[in-house]
Amino acid sequence: MGDVMDKYSIDYYQILDSELYRLKEKDTGIYWYPLRDFFKKALFRKVNITSYRDNEFYNKYMRVISSEHPNQAVKGLQIKTWFINEEGLYLILSNLKPLNDTIRKNQIREKYEAAAKSLLGVTTLNSSTPPKFIGFQPDLSNYDVWSIICLTNDKSITQKTLWKRCEICGFYYPNTIKYFSRLSQKHLNDKCRQCFGTGFRCPNARYQYIYQRNGYDLIYKLYQNNPPEEIVEELKKWLG
Numbered sequence: 001m002g003d004v005m006d007k008y009s010i011d012y013y014q015i016l017d018s019e020l021y022r023l024k025e026k027d028t029g030i031y032w033y034p035l036r037d038f039f040k041k042a043l044f045r046k047v048n049i050t051s052y053r054d055n056e057f058y059n060k061y062m063r064v065i066s067s068e069h070p071n072q073a074v075k076g077l078q079i080k081t082w083f084i085n086e087e088g089l090y091l092i093l094s095n096l097k098p099l100n101d102t103i104r105k106n107q108i109r110e111k112y113e114a115a116a117k118s119l120l121g122v123t124t125l126n127s128s129t130p131p132k133f134i135g136f137q138p139d140l141s142n143y144d145v146w147s148i149i150c151l152t153n154d155k156s157i158t159q160k161t162l163w164k165r166c167e168i169c170g171f172y173y174p175n176t177i178k179y180f181s182r183l184s185q186k187h188l189n190d191k192c193r194q195c196f197g198t199g200f201r202c203p204n205a206r207y208q209y210i211y212q213r214n215g216y217d218l219i220y221k222l223y224q225n226n227p228p229e230e231i232v233e234e235l236k237k238w239l240g
């Protein structure tokens with residue numbers, strides 16, 4: 001039983017600070033993830049492999065691959081491992097249920113789960129209680145204009161950015177000191193800067209300058225793409 005390793009190449013990657021490996025099928029380019037390892041290191045969960053293997057919804061995405069143990073200490077040892085391909089893992093991640101555990105442990109899990117979902121491109125929120133972290137850019141259409149301007153001008157935001165839900169306003173912002181003030185060396189506030197009262201700084205200096213001089217209406221106009229001549233006139237007034 002099992003597929004042979006020759007058909008795959010090994011690929012190392014990271015989810016936050018967890019080091020993981022997956023196999024790339026040479027013929028198809030499809031990635032295969034070792035199920036147990038992925039659950040342990042990316043999701044901090046134990047997995048009951050048989051529950052997936054014996055489930056016809058998932059088992060078509062799974063296979064056993066015989067490979068050399070990735071741990072250097074046991075080099076040469078052949079192991080048979082259950083792998084799941086990216087499509088199957090996408091489905092698993094889309095349907096994960098929160099665990100009944102301490103708040104602290106679940107918060108760590110949520111963070112890694114968000115990063116894992118980001119890697120696999122899972123952008124659905126299927127739980128009734130919104131997660132604390134998500135690994136994709138949320139829909140900004142309901143955000144206030146200043147937030148939208150700060151976020152859309154922030155070049156440090158990438159596909160890997162982890163977004164945290166502010167416990168006051170409920171909106172997601174990148175989990176960095178730009179949006180959440182520092183509480184201690186390791187911890188950022190759970191209230192966003194706007195709710196905490198310090199505000200966001202826009203990376204675009206022109207917007208920030210106007211904003212600081214109470215030019216919110218002008219910024220709103222700029223944002224709404226009003227006729228450029230009108231904006232230039234207003235800007236001249238502002239910049240004196």
Ligand SMILES: [Zn+2]
Nearest residue numbers: 166169192195
């Ligand atoms: Zn907030």
